[in-house]
Amino acid sequence: MDIDxxxxxxxxxxxxxxxEKIATMFEPFIHCPFPSISTINIIKDELNERLDYNNMREKLSGDERRAYLNDILKDIRDAYSTFLLRISKVSCGEKYPEWAEVKKPLEQLISEWEDEVIDLFTKHIEEKFRMYEMSKRYFKTDEYIENSISYPIEKIKITYQN
Incomplete structure (x- = not known):
């Protein structure tokens, strides 16, 4: 499997x-297991969509990170609000907390996930850097080394610094 x-x-x-982290957050409110799956899916679906459609390196850079976290929370809040409307019609008596009660713990959870994503990017960038460095010996001319190794390494260094 390649690095990317x-x-x-x-x-x-x-x-x-x-x-488990999401379920723990909602555990005091769970009577039936099926609605709790919905809360887990609301959060995970939003994060997966972000992975699929956003440039995470840019979005999690220092200047954009707070705004990005707020965007994620807004989209989760919207889906959660719809969930709250629907859960009131479930017969097993589920009573989930309002958004204001879950916002802070959810913000912490998403922030921790963002930290993990940054760590994963860092780990894989370092791995790619090592791969390029090890490949230098296979190129016969300085021009090939410059174009195929040195230039990509410089790009990786710039990415790593950001």
């Missing part, structure tokens, strides 16, 4: 592994 595909797999795994 491995990064994508690791990013997806970071979302899949959130089930």
């Amino acid at each position: 595909a491995h990064l994508t797999a690791d990013l997806r795994r970071s979302v899949r592994r959130m089930d």
Whole structure:
């Protein structure tokens, strides 16, 4: 598996592994297991969509990160509000908290996930950097080394600094 595909797999795994953390957050309110699956899916679906359609390196850079977290929370809030309307019609007596009660713990959860995503990017960038460095010896001319190795390494360094 190449480094970029491995990064994508690791990013997806970071979302899949959130089930228990999300369930713990809502545990005091769960009477029936099926509605709790909806709360987990609301959050995970939004994060997976972000992985699929956003440039995470840009979105999690220092200047954009807070605004990005707020965007994620807004979209989760909208889906959660719809969930609250629907859950009131379930016969097993589920009473989930209002958005104001879950916003802070959810913000912390998403922020921790963002930290994990940044760590995964860093790990894979370092791996790519090592791969390029090790490949230098296979190129016979300085021009090939410059175009095929040195230039990509410089791009990686710039990405890594951001």
